[in-house]
Amino acid sequence: MKRLFLLFAALVGFAAAPAHADRIKDLGTWQGLRTNQLTGYGIVVGLSGTGDDSLEYATQAMKGVASRFGLQIPPGVNPATKNAAAVLITADLPAFAKPGQTLDITVSALGKAKSLRGGTLVMAPMVGADGQIYAMAQGNLAVGGLGVSAADGSNVVVNVPTAGRIPGGATVERSVDAGFATSPTINFNLSEADLTTVQRVAMAINQAIGPGRAQAIDAETVAVSAPQGAESRTALMAQIEDLNVTPADAPARVVVNARTGTVVINGAVRIAPAAVSHGKLTVKVDEKPQVSQPAPFSGGQTVVTPNSAISVEEKSSPAFQFQGANLADIVKAVNAIGASPADLVAILEALKQAGAMKADLIIL
Incomplete structure (x- = not known):
């Protein structure tokens, strides 16, 4: 209960803080x-017997690598690949990435490999959603996990040995044209749609670079007219990014995590006049079996007789009233009756159903 009070006290402090830009x-x-x-x-090679062994697509990958160097594996020959593993490679290509720059990549085992520790990724192309090659990957893996197996089948696994990273393991071969240098306008998208905030952003831009240059076209996007050319637009975008704007207050919202019992209420939540009474009903079943022991040499059998006691206890809580309450009033009222997080969730849901709480109730 003390933790619940401290949590709400912190929320009240945040709610009382003035808005900032x-x-x-x-x-x-x-x-x-x-x-x-x-x-x-x-394909990752150089493993210490922890590869895919005779997995079909790992064998095909090995044949493909060998064919690059003019080595043809005879038909019908299935090379053992205990020291190699088929892998999937992933990476993120940043905006404005240019050929020659490097990317960090993640390499994950695709088949039956037990560990990629000590392996080397052979040169492999990386493609985008359009199927075009944008980078080439190669390098030595850094694997944080460890897997050890014994002859009797026992094994020890630490972290995840079947995935690793290669810092700077991919080289960019092709850049992505963002199109911002030639488009009629440059658009700024808010992370969270809000009509008030988007209007304030447009007003701040117009005050800085001239009236009529920025227009809020919906609750999320501000369109800014800009001169043609990457150099001019880059300078304009940098100027706009450093402008200060006071965002609109967040909508009234209550977030409940049903799995952890965490409840977060923002400062915009208000409660209309309402009376609440919340009690607890506890049912206790106590089993005290009795043993009936026969007399000595009587030939009888020991008998266990069940003996159950059921008790019901109801803790009554006085009703309390919300009178146009804000967050601080909610905290005081809830702590006055000693409500747990689970009780608080029940109270908030009931207030929402009664129409007394004008807020979005989000249950995760």
Whole structure:
């Protein structure tokens, strides 16, 4: 209960804090300037007997690698691949990434490999959603996990030995054209749609670069007219990102995590006049079996007789009244009756159903 009170006290403190200005760059992102996901398929070699063994697609990958160097494996020959493993490679291609730059990649086992520790990724292409090659990956894996097996079948696994990272393991071969240098406007998208905030962003931009340059086209997007050319637009975007805007107050919202019992109430929540009475009903079943022992040499048998006692206890709680309450009043009332997080959830749900709480109740 003390933890619940401290949590609510902290929330009251945050709610009472005055609104502050944020940089526009912290409120959203520019349209089109995004990361792109890359994937690839390759083979990791140099494993210490922890590879895919005779897995079919690992064997095909090995044949493909060998054919690059003019080595042809005879038909019908199935090379053992205990020291190799088929893997899936993933990476994120940042906006404006140029050929020659490097990317960090994640390599994950695709088949029956037990560990990738000590392995080396053979050169593999990485493609985007359009099927085009944007990077080439290769390098030595850094694996944080460890797996050890014994002859009797016992094994010890620490962390995840079947996945690893290669810092700077991919080299960018092709850049992505974001199109921001030639589009009629540059658009800024808020992370959270809000009509008030988007209007304030547009007003701040117009005050800084000239009236009529920015227009809020919906609850999330501000369109800014900009001169043609990457250099001019880059300078304009940098200027806009450093402008300060006071975002609108968040809508009234109560978030409940039913699995952990965590309840978060923001400062915009208000309670209309309402009376609440919340009690607890406890049912206790006490089993005290009795043993009936026969007399000596009587030939009888020991008998266990069940003996159950059921008790019901109801803790009554006085009713309390909300009178146009804010967050501080809610905290005081809930702590006055000694409510647990589970009780608080029940009270809030009932207030929502009664129409006394004008807030979004979100249950995770």
